[in-house]
Amino acid sequence: MYATIVVGTDGSPTASEAVTRAAELAVQSGAKLVIVSAYRPVDRARLEAERASAPADIAYVINPEEDVAAHLEAATELANAAGVAEVRTLPVDAAPAEALLDAAEQVGADLIVVGSQGMAGAKRFLLGSVPNRISHHAPCDVLIVKTDHVLTR
Numbered sequence: 001m002y003a004t005i006v007v008g009t010d011g012s013p014t015a016s017e018a019v020t021r022a023a024e025l026a027v028q029s030g031a032k033l034v035i036v037s038a039y040r041p042v043d044r045a046r047l048e049a050e051r052a053s054a055p056a057d058i059a060y061v062i063n064p065e066e067d068v069a070a071h072l073e074a075a076t077e078l079a080n081a082a083g084v085a086e087v088r089t090l091p092v093d094a095a096p097a098e099a100l101l102d103a104a105e106q107v108g109a110d111l112i113v114v115g116s117q118g119m120a121g122a123k124r125f126l127l128g129s130v131p132n133r134i135s136h137h138a139p140c141d142v143l144i145v146k147t148d149h150v151l152t153r
Contacts, residue, residue: 001029002141006104007113008036008096008130011071014117014147019075021145022113023082032086034107035075038099039068039091097133109140115147 007022009015019035026033072089079087088107092099104112114131131144 002026002031002110003029004034004107004109005029005031005111005113006034006036006100006107006109007075008038008100009071009075010037010096011074012117014115015071016075016078017147018113018115018145019078020082021143022111023079023084025111025113025143026079026084027082030085031110032088032107033079033084034088034090034103034109035072035079036090036092036099036103037068037071037075038094038096040093097130097137100130100134101137101139105139111141111143112138113143113145116144117147 002025005022005026007019009019022033022035025031068091072091076087076089090103090107092103094102100112100114103109112134114134116131131142135142135144
């Protein structure tokens with residue numbers, strides 16, 4: 001059915017719901033799962049301040065992608081717990097929708113999985129939303145996972 005599935009995460013509970021659904025589909029179809037997290041590099045002044053105050057043996061982990069690494073690690077743990085055989089992570093310096101679209105093209109994805117958060121109300125017409133943009137520009141199938149219930153838990 002699907003050979004390569006792309007899913008995005010920002011570390012939120014709704015993103016975790018989308019990752020869980022993508023992992024389930026990957027297991028069912030034997031697909032490779034590519035977990036994408038969009039980021040903007042951490043400000044250089046903040047990095048220098050954090051490195052200066054960190055012990056020397058861990059200062060090397062303070063880098064422009066430091067925040068995204070934790071999101072990708074947590075999502076990988078979810079995928080591994082679900083039994084996904086092949087997981088790849090991809091931090092992308094871009095806005096979320098563009099990161100997912102670019103990653104899908106780069107890896108030849110058959111499916112992009114994204115949560116529905118942000119698709120409600122008038123804002124989606126004025127500002128656009130990640131799932132809305134992806135559904136209109138994806139090079140492959142798109143699954144929008146209803147994640148509104150996660151916000152009310």
